Amino acid sequence: MEKTKAARKPAATAKAEWWRGAVIYQIYPRSFQDVNGDGVGDLQGITRHLPYVAALGVDAIWLSPFFTSPQADMGYDVSDYCDVDPLFGTLADFDALVKEAHRLGLKVIIDQVLSHSSDQHPWFKESRASRSNPKADWYVWADPRPDGTAPNNWLSVFGGPAWEWDGVRKQYYMHNFLASQPDLNFHNPQVQAALLDAVRFWLERGVDGFRLDTVNYYFHDKELRNNPPHRHQDGDAAGLDAPDVNPYGMQEHLHDKTQPENIGFLQKLRALLDKYEARTTVGEVGDGARSLKTVAAYTAGGDKLHMCYTFDLLGPDFTPGHIRDCVTAFAKSVKDGWICWAFSNHDVTRHVSRFAQGDDDLAPVAKLSISILASLRGSICLYQGEELGLPEAELAFEDLRDPYGIRFWPSFKGRDGCRTPMPWEKSRKHGGFSTVRPWLPVPEAHLPHSVDAQEKNKASVLAHYRDTLSFRKTHAAMVDGTMHFLEVEEDVLAFLREENGEKLFFLFNMRNGPQTVALPEHLSIKEVLPMPGMRGVLDEGKVRLEALDGFCATA
Structure with a gap:
């Protein structure tokens, strides 16, 4: 970033x-x-x-x-x-x-x-009553194909076709989710x-x-x-x-x-x-x-x-x-x-x-x-x-x-x-x-x-x-600061957050085992910060991290 x-x-x-x-x-x-x-x-x-x-x-x-x-x-x-x-x-x-x-x-x-309402919403009850009522076009209705099947191949997220047959209108209505969740027609102002x-x-x-x-x-x-x-x-x-x-x-x-x-x-x-x-x-x-x-x-x-x-x-x-x-x-x-x-x-x-x-x-x-x-x-x-x-x-x-x-x-x-x-x-x-x-x-x-x-x-x-x-609220860089990832030797998450002169360096060990990570050569640590629960230790240019551990410092 x-x-x-x-x-x-x-x-x-x-x-x-x-x-x-x-x-x-x-x-x-x-x-x-x-x-x-x-x-x-x-x-x-x-x-x-x-x-x-x-x-x-x-x-x-x-x-x-x-x-x-x-x-x-x-x-x-x-x-x-x-x-x-x-x-x-x-x-x-x-x-x-x-x-x-x-x-x-x-x-x-x-x-x-x-995106959709219940089929018990008054809008849908009116819409399904006929093809000519004031809300007839408030939902997505379509005629069947000549063989009676659904208008197209669209699928519902909850399984099956995204179309349900309605016997009153003799049309299908669209539902991206349950059949009882008909889709509203946003093309209608x-x-x-x-x-x-x-x-x-x-x-x-x-x-x-x-x-x-x-x-x-x-x-x-x-x-x-x-x-x-x-x-x-x-x-x-x-x-x-x-x-x-x-x-x-x-x-x-x-x-x-x-x-x-x-x-x-x-x-x-x-x-x-x-x-x-x-x-x-x-x-x-x-x-x-x-x-x-x-x-x-x-x-x-x-x-x-x-x-x-x-x-x-x-x-x-x-x-x-x-x-x-x-x-x-x-x-x-x-x-x-x-x-x-x-x-x-x-x-x-x-x-x-x-x-x-x-x-x-x-x-x-x-x-x-x-x-x-x-x-x-x-x-x-x-x-x-x-x-x-x-x-x-x-x-x-x-x-x-x-x-x-x-x-x-x-x-x-x-x-x-x-x-x-x-x-x-x-x-x-x-x-x-x-x-x-x-x-x-x-x-x-x-x-x-x-x-x-x-x-x-x-x-x-x-x-x-x-x-x-x-801790997050006390550091502006964590709330709205820029973010820049760093390359480190070990497989850890390393990045900088920076805002209005405050630069924070983070290391996170996501392995279920300890790691020792060498700091990037260009990075200068000013002060180790007591980030809650994170136990990483800085020692001669390296950070020792326990399993599922982290480290935070100003840079």
Whole structure:
């Protein structure tokens, strides 16, 4: 990553760009805290634990969907964009949550699922009623081919064709995900206007930003051209869009997503946000080998998205080379955009389980992971429970709720293993999450990782997260500094971060064994910094690193 001259931003700009280098904590409402005793987390439960979140040292929370929904895909099937599902509470509960978050200095980001709605949304009910009603063109409808089959070969991410037959209209409608999640027709200006109105509704309620689900799925090819077969190449990232058991990865998705018209809508969305002070957007880009090109297009110019995240660091590869390649590729592709890095979220196996080798102790993996993540250039997103070092939960088939996992079991177990409830209290039933059986079980293996078991342990993963994020805040170079990788003899991650005269040197040993690393000849160490949990020792131009260890110094 090339170094550029850093300049201190005016205070007003820094306030507006709070998101640049921010630490965002993702909350999955179903699994955070159940207050009303129905086994499902709720907004009041989130509000209750906001002091805990603030004490981590994060800048913002991101709430996964809490909108009115039949819950076929755990809220990513919205039937009312402007209300809270009774499962989670009320609009008054949401307003109270925002007020408390702001009191604690936390920004509030909420999910926006704009590419598709639930089939129970009033818009879709009207659209499917006839071919001539006012909302007939609000969804993607198409006639069958002469033999009655679907209009083209497009596939659903959740398995099977991306088309569902409707007997009333005698047409197919498109769905990139479940058949109960019909795709909205963004080629219709009325659809765009209605969705922007929904965004405005939450802006007026004081939210600080939006995480945009499947942001590159909004538009489809109007000609409905077939997708070509996927051209496999060495190093191809296309498989990141879906597990290899899913035929979705067998196509080049040239026509069912990432269409050029999307740029215009993102500009309209940004223009709306710019009418409000200090708001932000982070887009989820799932686009295989094209992801970085798409991120560049969506974040360039300052008139579209503020930042995006991809699936690059959400896979199993936890090596210096992989991280160097991802960060360097982003820097080369995205000149004036911004990235949000994450190791875990609600859609992937928890990263300590992905990164650990064999019977490794998970705590050192968890600690090294956040030390690295907090040192990268970009904003970072944490997923609830990773600060406890939670491993992926092992669930029985009968416990599954995720339609994706149910569809592809047993070759793919779905996403429920990372969505189990937060364990708050080690000795209480269900980990203190609920007084009744939760919607997903709390694994016995998670109870020793509970919040109360770690709160007073200075050597815990939770303490390390707090200390690391505090360390990050005290060094401007870690928040918004330039980044430059260094070549060293050993297979370690080595780089410089620099901002306003502060130059930080980092070394991370990602092997499960000790290494001694010679410093680059041109590098002059000024002062060794006590980066939390990192035990590297400088001795006569070399750094001794223990397994899964790090080193930080000023240069």
